[in-house]
Amino acid sequence: MEMRAGRKVCGGESGSVKVRAEKEGSGLTETGLLIATYPLPLNQLQMSCASELCRVLTNANMTMYHSGSSEHLQLSQINAPLSSIGDLLQLPDLTGCSPGTQVQWYELNPQYWSKQNVLDWISYYIESSKFDASTLSLSYCNIDGPTLCTLARDQLLNLFGMSLGSQLHQSLVELKAKYDLSETCKLLDNFLQEFPDFPLLSTVEVNDVAKDTSYSDFSHVFKTATFDNMTPSSDNGYESDSMHSSSSGAMSSFQNPSSPESRSSESEPEFPCSQITKEHNKTERGEVKRGRGRPPKISRDHKHFYQTSKKNKHTPRGTHLWEFIRDILIHPEQHQNQGLMKWEDRREGIFKFIKSEAVAQLWGQKKKNSSMTYEKLSRAMRYYYKREILDRVDGRRLVYKFGKNSTGWRVEETNRL
DNA sequence: GGTATCTTTCCTGGTT
DNA sequence: CAACCAGGAAAGATAC
Numbered sequence: 032m033e034m035r036a037g038r039k040v041c042g043g044e045s046g047s048v049k050v051r052a053e054k055e056g057s058g059l060t061e062t063g064l065l066i067a068t069y070p071l072p073l074n075q076l077q078m079s080c081a082s083e084l085c086r087v088l089t090n091a092n093m094t095m096y097h098s099g100s101s102e103h104l105q106l107s108q109i110n111a112p113l114s115s116i117g118d119l120l121q122l123p124d125l126t127g128c129s130p131g132t133q134v135q136w137y138e139l140n141p142q143y144w145s146k147q148n149v150l151d152w153i154s155y156y157i158e159s160s161k162f163d164a165s166t167l168s169l170s171y172c173n174i175d176g177p178t179l180c181t182l183a184r185d186q187l188l189n190l191f192g193m194s195l196g197s198q199l200h201q202s203l204v205e206l207k208a209k210y211d212l213s214e215t216c217k218l219l220d221n222f223l224q225e226f227p228d229f230p231l232l233s234t235v236e237v238n239d240v241a242k243d244t245s246y247s248d249f250s251h252v253f254k255t256a257t258f259d260n261m262t263p264s265s266d267n268g269y270e271s272d273s274m275h276s277s278s279s280g281a282m283s284s285f286q287n288p289s290s291p292e293s294r295s296s297e298s299e300p301e302f303p304c305s306q307i308t309k310e311h312n313k314t315e316r317g318e319v320k321r322g323r324g325r326p327p328k329i330s331r332d333h334k335h336f337y338q339t340s341k342k343n344k345h346t347p348r349g350t351h352l353w354e355f356i357r358d359i360l361i362h363p364e365q366h367q368n369q370g371l372m373k374w375e376d377r378r379e380g381i382f383k384f385i386k387s388e389a390v391a392q393l394w395g396q397k398k399k400n401s402s403m404t405y406e407k408l409s410r411a412m413r414y415y416y417k418r419e420i421l422d423r424v425d426g427r428r429l430v431y432k433f434g435k436n437s438t439g440w441r442v443e444e445t446n447r448l
Numbered sequence: 449g450g451t452a453t454c455t456t457t458c459c460t461g462g463t464t
Numbered sequence: 465c466a467a468c469c470a471g472g473a474a475a476g477a478t479a480c
Contacts, residue, residue, distance in 0.1 A: 325457040325475040351454075400456080406468085411455055413470065428464070428468055
């Protein structure tokens with residue numbers, strides 16, 4: 032995959048600058064295109080900054096794509112490349128995420144995956160597709176991320192078959208796209224902080240012109256996850272870390288059913304290879320029937336497949352679901368997705384979910400759990416009845432009411448904040 | 449390490 | 465039939 036980045040479109044009467052971070056899928060995939068527009072007249076300093084910004088984009092992507100041909104990197108000709116982008120930007124040292132660390136595949140750009148990450152990733156898709164692992168040679172899984180990323184779709188299909196190979200390819204494309212754009216935006220924001228006269232990305236208009244549906248939701252990603260604080264930072268910080276976490280549910284979970292995040296399975300792959308051939312409980316008709324309750328977590332120390340690392344799936348205590356819901360209601364302006372919920376009766380504390388699944392996805396983002404659904408969220412909500420944090424509203428769908436043990440939603444309380 | 453709390457996940461069955 | 469609701473059961477994650 033190549034990244035054509037930092038294409039600067041200077042000029043125009045106003046002297047405005049457009050910077051494009053354009054990603055291409057080398058014929059295999061689609062195009063995700065981010066255009067950051069600075070619609071303000073630029074003085075000499077700002078033009079200089081813009082030029083530097085373009086160089087940053089170029090170098091950032093050269094850094095990310097080791098195999099990156101320079102044929103598309105037109106901006107690299109503007110100025111001499113930086114000797115080290117790390118000198119200018121505080122890049123996370125992702126290359127240091129070696130096997131044995133706690134980083135999971137879904138938390139990392141596939142470019143930086145270890146062999147273990149690749150194995151985990153394949154295992155996840157084997158399980159989610161009910162693929163017969165006995166037909167698969169483990170030697171196929173013995174590759175690292177950079178090597179994996181060099182495999183073309185056809186090669187993946189040859190190795191893993193049409194069905195699984197296709198899923199793996201799709202997943203790889205999506206993951207690369209997600210993290211590529213995420214990292215580029217991070218680089219840009221880091222860079223822009225050095226220039227107070229220049230608007231940060233968070234203030235920049237972002238146009239999503241991706242043609243393919245696989246990427247049609249990037250605008251949502253940037254709007255909800257990167258460019259806007261989702262919820263008040265004062266409330267233990269609902270800082271949007273989804274761009275750097277596994278969830279990023281916004282990208283895929285809203286619309287893209289083929290991505291791992293949107294599957295009914297765990298966001299966290301719970302089924303290692305060693306578990307794939309296990310006997311499932313089966314009904315008389317032969318279909319798999321799961322037991323009641325939450326499935327037990329599979330031990331990760333089985334042979335060498337999984338490290339003993341523990342994923343910190345939950346954020347620290349401090350923000351509960353009802354508080355999250357409350358804050359959406361009392362700070363709707365802080366959510367890009369306005370209209371998620373609305374008050375039915377503010378004085379009585381009655382409210383209604385408008386976009387129930389979207390709220391669930393937001394909650395999932397916060398909890399780094401991209402498999403969150405309204406079904407699950409509503410179960411948690413129902414537990415609040417007993418504690419009188421919520422009161423029942425019978426006969427009305429998607430309608431809840433704050434109970435006597437909830438706080439912070441009343442007009443008097445919010446006015447004091 | 450044990451326990452309590454707060455979810456999360458999955459399920460069955462019912463209602464809209 | 466899909467979406468939602470209700471609530472049991474079991475397990476994970478974290479705080480204490």
